[in-house]
Amino acid sequence: MVISESSLRELLSQVQKPGRYAGGEWGATRKDWDNSAIKFVLAYPDLYEIGMSNLGLSILYEIVNKQPHMLAERAYAPWQDMALALEQATLPLFSLESRHALIDFDVIGFSLQHELNYTNLLSMLQLSQIPLLASERDARHPLVIAGGSGCYNPEPMADFIDAFVIGDGEEVLIELLNATAEGRRCGLRGAQLLGKLVGIPGIYIPALYQPTYFSTGALSEFVPVSSNAPLPIRKRIVPMLEAAPTHPVVATMDIVHDRAAVEIMRGCSRGCRFCQAGIIYRPIRERPVEQVIKVVDQLLENTGHQEVALVSLSSSDHSGIQPIIDAVLVRHADEGVSLSLPSLRIDSFSIELAEKLHTGRKTGFTFAPEAGSQRLRDVINKGVTEDDLLRAAEAVFRHGWQRVKLYFMIGLPTETDEDIVEIARLAASILELGRKIRGRMVEVSVTVSTFVPKPHTPFQWAPLLDQAIINHRQELLRSRMPKRGIKLSWSDWDATWLEALISRGDRRLGPVILRAWQLGTRFDAWQECFKPELWRQALSDTGINGDWYTTRSRDQEEILPWAHIDAGVSEKFLWREYERALIGALSPDCREECHNCGILKNYTEELDVARELAGSTRPWGCP
Amino acid sequence: MQITVAQRLRIIYSISGALSYASVLDIGRLWERLFHRAHIPLAYSQGFNPHPRMQFAAALAVGYTSCYEVLDIWVSRPLDADAIIPQLRAQCPEGLSINVIESIPLDAPSPQATLRRMGYRLEMESQALDTELKNAIANLMDSSSVVFERSRKGQAKDFDMRPLILDLRYVHYQDNRHIIELTLAFHAQGSIRPEEVIQAMHIAFDRLYIQRVALVWENE
Structure with missing residues (x-):
């Protein structure tokens, strides 16, 4: 079903921001529906403005659309006004490009990034008139898959998703869609296609596995019910970064x-x-x-944007960052193009880079020391000293910035009240430094989030701290912070708690998520929509003890709910790092010294390919 | 504010389809990126936050289409207005089309300052008969004042729209739609929207499509 021009007009006359649903943006790809063997829709369970800013989606959109026989379109979570308009008109959720109902696609691919979006995924299925539970879908429905960092603990969403894609999506998504195309040629559709996906490395089909539990509640076993289902499911990696998207969709509305x-x-x-x-x-x-450099040229040419972000987890760590910046500035500075480097490290090199990039007004500069005391920074292996931080802050103020933002976490393993007091002291000394250099105009803002121990990290065994302790430490921090010149903000306990509950949950969380959604939870990441009381009710309705998931520490023997997902690093390595954390032992940058995390051992084939492609014996950051 | 300016260009363009849902700010950003893609040397203001000099005649309400929108731009080196049209058209997204580009004097008044009238074409899907519509239009045009209540910042205020309605006429019935033409005066102090005129006619309708068809300046 295609939403007609007049239905669209009718729908969009009822919503606040119609641009979210209008499509037709520059760079959007319209392929021929009937001549595409596989119709794929990238579905993002948050608003257009958020989803359109996601680089991963634009990578996959371009890769799939480059395949001659495939088509990729986009859909985002409709805001409540649009969801209501669709329901009242009994019209289905539709894609932005061809305005086909999502149910008409062969495969719907959800991006799972943030636990507080998960209920939106259910809304999107329901608005598409697709059964929420994978077990209730059949050949009348599209295959529903999910990828993204959330899939490293897929269990809470296992009831709703037919297949998860674990790891880098570039290669495996195409393999999956090709296998789907093969099945479609034989007349298979929806859940019937799952058999075709078994055996593709990196694909996890939750229905093929069965967990059992001890009476204590902990997992006793997680076993395949089908002989050819792999265990563990190892993440996919691409040997080298593939061609970057150079024709991204340029949003018309502000994103x-x-x-x-x-x-x-x-x-x-x-x-x-x-x-x-x-x-x-x-x-x-x-x-x-x-x-x-070439990609930047093409992006500017194709989009007309005046700003390019050089994205990575730590951009100043790219070994060629200096020549990249120099070359881009030489080529484009006179066109008024600016560069941005998100996530800079706390060192003088990074500040020199930032200074080089800055042509306009100097607004805020952000540092993330994460912890207040040296002891605790060593526990988390942050590798930044107070001297580094003060020197960096001094350079920032001397270069003319007036506002410094500092990010910290509270609730980290081994943390005591003293570590909290240190956050206040550190912030105060940065404020003082700034005032000495720039005077009274200096502003320091401190954002303190509550630490949630995440799967596949050395801290995965650690608990989320109790609300009472977190409240006490937030209060302590508030009382120790200088009253003037520092803006302090922290995260809401309930949102932290929900994030911990879902990210650390197992398959038994599925009914909780379903119940919470039935009770009306939507857009949980949006403060004005978030209703934690409905989540508590969902837990009680389903007889699940939330604390057991969130504030309980786990021992080494326990089978973790995500243990069947293999991120390529060994549990031994993670535990070793956890033990080193507890004694405050630093582990140096792994480009200097290999810590035997398991990557090199687990990806020998990919390494060989990478060596050949790069013409180098060390194509990765590994020593 | 210093700007190196060589020429001023007036672009007359149309908006349809998906783009009719864009706000005036969205359209501004869209044009700016379009000029960059087409390598048009926009004249920039100097300072901390340089921005290109561009002026729209009148904001188009979200949901309207238009076959007559006006944008003035200032460029830093002289261009052949006709020659750049294909260059710009190649960069137009769905729903944007360029009708005409002309070079105008640098000191010409701003398009907004001398705008006097705006013409609209309304297409209405309604059970009403054409005679009912014609009567309603005649009543409205015969009245010396048409007061309606408008709430601004939570306060209700009476507003007489009649002086702003320069012309309102029933054209014909076509493809199940009543076609109506409306000309509104443009004043900086107060303006009304075509929907508000229709409301004042007290005619029930299912759908209303509004297209801006003309902008008229002083001395035209």
């Missing part, structure tokens, strides 16, 4: 990141022990300097 972006590096070598991205995006793969 969160209204700029062109190129991924200059995947992976991070720093080994911060709280960081999930640092594990799941291993190994480090740099995009060669000449390639980055």
